[in-house]
Amino acid sequence: MKSSNTIFLAAFIALSASWAGFVLVPQIQLGRADQAKTIPAEDKYPLARAGLAAQGAEVYRSLGCVYCHSQQVGQQGVKVEVLLLDAGTNASSTLAAIAKVHPELNKPETITGLPKEIAYVADIAASDALVKAVTAVGGKVEVNVIPTGSDISRGWGKRRTVAQDYIFDHVVQPGTRRAGPDLANVGSRLADLNWQLNHLYAPKSMVKDSTMPAYRILFEKRKIGKVASADALKLTGDSAPPPGFEIVPTDKARELVAYLLSLRSDAPLFESPVTPPPAAAPATNTVAAK
Amino acid sequence: MTATSPTTPSKIDSSCRLPLFTLFSGAAVWLVLSSVFGLAASMTFHKPDMFADCAMFSYGRAYPAWSHLLVYGFAIPSGLGVGLWLLARLGRVEVAKPLLIAVGAKLWHLGVMVGFVAIVNGQTSGYEWFELPRYAAMILFLSFMLMAIWVFVTYSRRTETALYPSQWFTLASLFWFPWIFSTATLLLQIFPVRGVVQSSVAWWFAGNLLNVWLTLSGLAATFYLLPKLTNRPLQSHYLALFVFWTVLIFGTWTGIPMHSPLPAWMSTLSSAAAVMMIVPMLALASIVFLTTIGAKTACGGGSLCFSKFGVLSFNLATLAAAIAACPAVARVTDFTWFTHGHTTLRLYGFFAMTMFAAIYHILPRVTGVEICPRRTKSHFWLALIGTLLLAVPMMIGGIKQGLKLADVSAPFLDSTKATMLGFRIGTLGEVLIAIGALIFLANVLLSILSHYRAIAKIAIADATAIQTAEVKL
Structure with a gap:
């Protein structure tokens, strides 16, 4: 390099790029974030700390x-638990519908002793297929999203x-x-x-x-x-x-x-769902188990 | 350079004297104090309740005091001083307004002290590597600008127009710091941004400070010292240019850890940049290899030893950071002492060692008095062993800690116990580093003192000569 202008230009280009990336863009993306609503309760979250x-x-x-x-x-991923609450009026067609999506569940025990967990799938998309199939024939299901990971x-x-x-x-x-x-x-x-x-x-x-x-x-x-x-x-x-x-x-x-x-950040949010929602803050001073 | 030329190296050196004395002596004092706090912080892991009644030395204050003093107290002033001397020598020009630079340096040290007092009294900002409160940050910014302006004026008055790589690195570092520091001060402390944008700004700042500023300032010295001390030309300017560009382009995106509440694209980008830092690392290794191969200079515990170990540490620290940026490894090493281990290697092993090399090279030229080689040699070995004992067990302990953390069947306390051996060895490293820092302080102060003593001797000799002349009359 022969001139100092080149040096300053090089430094300016490099630094302004990362400044735009890690200072400006996050500010645009997150800098005006406001309270969101929890799902499904629709409470405002988070609340500012007081006193x-x-x-x-x-x-x-x-x-x-x-x-x-x-x-x-x-969090490393989520597990989705599908609970069958009610097999509907025509139990055998419900079972057939379930079996179409999950052939391994094609056995009579699947629809007895309800409500119970019938499937444990890797993501929400996989649970959707099952939910659609069951609700189409009049069954009732509940889906629980359970985050997983070492933390x-x-x-x-x-x-x-x-x-x-x-x-x-x-x-x-x-x-x-x-x-x-x-x-x-x-x-x-x-x-x-x-x-x-x-x-x-x-x-x-x-x-x-x-x-x-x-x-x-x-x-x-x-x-x-x-x-x-x-x-x-x-x-x-x-x-x-x-x-x-x-x-x-x-x-x-x-x-x-x-x-x-x-310090509590467990409210279920659209971007980070968790069901069933955790219990509300305890009113008493009972020692929570570690 | 001819003897008749108005700017001889010795004239240039003496024009540097005042600012360099101020910058280096202050840096050496802060280094000693920082190692005291480093030692106090590390003692917490031997006896957690040691400072239970003394807030100042409690871990949460001793640790930020250590890092504040090390980075703002030692690293930046010594880097600036070395940069100033390099720009003056390479540009064959006397320093412009040395008094104003010295005033700026004094003001800087004042800012460091204000920040330090604030931190140990609990006024810390809460951002890692940017612990100083707003008022101290403002003092530092103003004093940096005061110094940087006159350093730049010195550069622009140069009589030697051809540029050497060390000049590119120093100039870029002069430009880099005010930008990142003012961004951090404005957006974290004066007009704080909302929520995790703070984390993003703080990590961006820390990444740029540790991975770019320290690299620019340190390599400026390395590229001057290695060819000079081995008496061989730098191999080559093109490779150095390549290092310069790649450090700027990749280094500036580092800093955001893999695990954070920020959007995933940011940590992904940052990790990719940390991996890409292998590119300048390899180029630097080639430069050092090609430049020093076949050189018959014995290093003997002097500047060359310091500088070579600095390059080695830079490469190891960059490699460790790159490996830890891979998602599979980050899952284990994030949140552990591994990160602290390679950061320590970068700070003590690369930057501090390179600065020692440069200061031991520069001071004798500025003062006209040699530093006792035995003292620099003992400093070298203490600093080298101390750094290795501190950084390596910390990295190994960090991996053990991470494996325990990832294994949910192991209780949490197992992960803290896994690092204990590392801490015990690390404390020994801290002790050696502290002794080394004391020797460094002694070397710098004795060197400055002997300069003034020599001047005083000449003055006394002159006075006696005049007196005897008067008596004869």
Whole structure:
């Protein structure tokens, strides 16, 4: 190259191309995304975080949780479960219709003991053929879409996370590393407030062999006054404070836990369906199984 | 160059002195501090509760402090300093406004410090490789522009018009940084974009910073040093041009991980670009092979050793990133320490080593005082072993972690346990790197100090000469 103009032109062309691709196009494609409707309930999704949970997002960012915890669920595919609810008035023609699509189901047990699952197919297109065949002869079927993949098997989510899940987040922290488990749905997986507080104070007391650092900075250790504080942590074993002392969560701890409990991205969406829809948020503080 | 010419190499070198002293000494201080935080972060994996009562050193703050200081504190100022010297020497021109560049460098270091204090106090932005808050980012942008303008003016006043590859790389790096950095600052912090577009911008920025900016700045030094130190011509300018184009074209699309909530076309495109980075990698390997083959220069732990190891690390890191970009491999390595392993290899193994090579080559010329070869040699071995002990076990641990994560029958904690051995060895690597960084700091400061001591000696000698003359009168 003889002139500096060529160098700058080369750099300009290369960089403007990737700028257009990874900054401009995503902004056009996703930058104005708004609430979508869940299927089939047609609720608005997502809802912006409010109050404590919104403040907790700042605590999450400030403590650098993202360096160990991702907030995104992957999915390798879906399985579609076809349930036969009712064989209709003419059961034998229903069976014939089913057998046309799935010859291996041509046996009387297929239409007895209803409702039950009759087929488990790889995609929605394959289930459509069966649904059409059965409904044409008056049978009733239900189709359940079940996402699959290692993240889902681990219970980290019901479906993959999509751009829609993050539209109200600033800062968006999908994370790139899993030194700890994924937190995209920690609010539905571990919905107990006290469990979360105890876990932040002394992770090993809640999860044996946990490698997570304790966040004692979020708690205050103080002398028990005339009356013990109502919100002091109930700790046992090694993590319990010395007699006469109590461990009380600070505002930051409460905010962070409110945020963690708000983490839930399992609403069934058109672009990422999951049926039957997951149960609504639990009203009580029962410990959700891991 | 004739002796009568107004710009002799020594004149050029002395015009670089002030900016280079400021840039390099600051970079060396930040490198030491960054390795302290790297060590603190790595200790978390030995004793998770070590910093449970000390927020500053807790992993979520020590880690971003490490990366912030390493990239913005060490890498960019040292890359700029080396670039400035290369443009001045290759263009046979004295530096324009060295004082203003030095002021810019001071301002840059101030911005780095503001960002660092903010990060350890929890004001981190939350974007990886762009942790500094808005106010620190603005200081850095302004000071970079202040420096870049005068570096460019220096280049445009050159008396030698023929361009050498190192000049292309340096110029492109001067152009690249303001663009990507201003995009990230504007769209992430000042007028934040909505939802995952933030992730897209942040990953685009990080990819361009780590895979393009560091490559441009590092290879500018490599293409100058290798021919110079082996006393052989660069083989060849055409291959170097090919590396330049392919790094720009492919490197700029890297950065978006395979697994992300972004539309699939983006990660697919980004992975393809990461695989295509093998092309410049092979071209670079050929250049280095053809240039240095048959050269009879012993490297002896000096600049040549640093530079050669830098090229080797670049190739290994690029290859690892390319392999990890294949969907079948990404399924295992995404979300694991593997990525961190090859990024560390790129930062410490390629970029830092290349900068050490360049600084050890440049400083004696600028100060007129040699650096003790024993000290550079011990720095070389500490940095080399430290980098390998840090990066390689991390990559192996990452693969083990990924296999456990993919195997749903294994409990999650098995995947963290699988990396523990890697961390234990890695901490040793961090210790060696930290000692190496201390030696580097000592080398830079002693070199600068001995320059001023020599000046002082001359001044004292002059003064005594005048005094004796006066006495005689």
